[in-house]
Amino acid sequence: MIQPRPRTIPEATVARLAVYLRVLTALADGGRSTVASGELAAAAGVNPAGLRKDLSHLGPCGVRGVGYEVRTLRDRISRVLGVERSRACVLVGIGNLGSALADYAGFGSRGFEFVGLFDAAPARVGQRIGGHTVRAMDELEDVVAATQASIGVITTPAEVAQPVCDRLAAAGVRSILNFAPVTLAAPPGVDVRKVDLSVELQVLAFLGQQRQVLPVEEPA
Amino acid sequence: MIQPRPRTIPEATVARLAVYLRVLTALADGGRSTVASGELAAAAGVNPAGLRKDLSHLGPCGVRGVGYEVRTLRDRISRVLGVERSRACVLVGIGNLGSALADYAGFGSRGFEFVGLFDAAPARVGQRIGGHTVRAMDELEDVVAATQASIGVITTPAEVAQPVCDRLAAAGVRSILNFAPVTLAAPPGVDVRKVDLSVELQVLAFLGQQRQVLPVEEPA
DNA sequence: GCGACTTTGTTCCTGCGTTCACAAGCGGCT
């Protein structure tokens, strides 16, 4: 009875909860009131039993024989994921990818707000992208301190990603999303999550090539 | 002796092999001749034992007491991942993200070549991005057939991602990388891999929030 | 030539994630 709901939610489950949240939001906007695990799982592309187990980490939130109430479940997941309050993010490296992220509407609607865009190239400083003005790197520490930004996104070239990471961590950023194709080292207490687009493509290519060798994987 | 090297390589291992390949390429460019598993693992951010296990899927390729020959290992991984021959890719949806990907130099150096950029907006058709010209959606099937493109990348809005996926699959594309925030359904024989930037940010935010509740996780 | 050191490749084991299957509970119908 000390911890009826253990605080630890598996990372894989958290990732899927974010997907469920998007589907539920779409259902709610469509006027849907309840949904069963089977339908929700199909829309999210997962196994129904796994979905129920994921949701069980939030405590009982469904009605047997009926399903889940769409808006209630949506709000519950929002609260657990912490989407309720907006989170301040800074973005370093306003190249093509950085500009795309700064201008991506999907972040704002999920509680992420960019409070600072930074680039080392003087030519880029002053440009307006996605409603914000690109600032010089000098201002990085001040903006992080003033806005209490807890999340940093790195879209710089690989060569400067590590020093940028160091500066972000030193300035007080606790979570970093890295798009540069290097493995970053961060001090303890700072989470680094990496997204490597080339790796995704290479895995995809390998699976396709492998499937070409083993024509079909479903006998009988 | 039927299969001294079982054809199946775990997907997680494939993803790491791509990372090793990048590190090895950098080492080779730096003139390095051999490298030990410990150093390579540190550069890739993984456990040395795990790295050796990953490499064991390729058969013995190191020298005990010395380490791995950089160029030999690089070439071996390249061959396994199929980076040797260039792969034709088409990209649908030339918005901010699509433009960034089309212009990203990291793909070309890893054996991926965009042979067609497509967008539904007439205003975008004809623009030149990353050395290619944006084409109208009408030409999609013809280009896929002519270039034998096996990989498709979707960076369209969520609403049109599914029909685009259907058209790509029907045209003969076997592997699809989806950046739209929806779960795509594809016919059997077509692999779909999803990259959801919002989900990455939400997982990062949740981990940060969770760490705030449980201050430290390392006693003693 | 021989011993000792270094590093690989493998094996065992632990823990996690996923899936299947079933009991419990709730609404609707008669």
Add this chain to the structure above:
DNA sequence: AGCCGCTTGTGAACGCAGGAACAAAGTCGC
């Protein structure tokens, strides 16, 4: 009111990935 069908939530088993420890093997120094 009682029964039936539907759906949730959970317990158990399976498979897989990750980590540590150990034996084999090759090189360097003497």
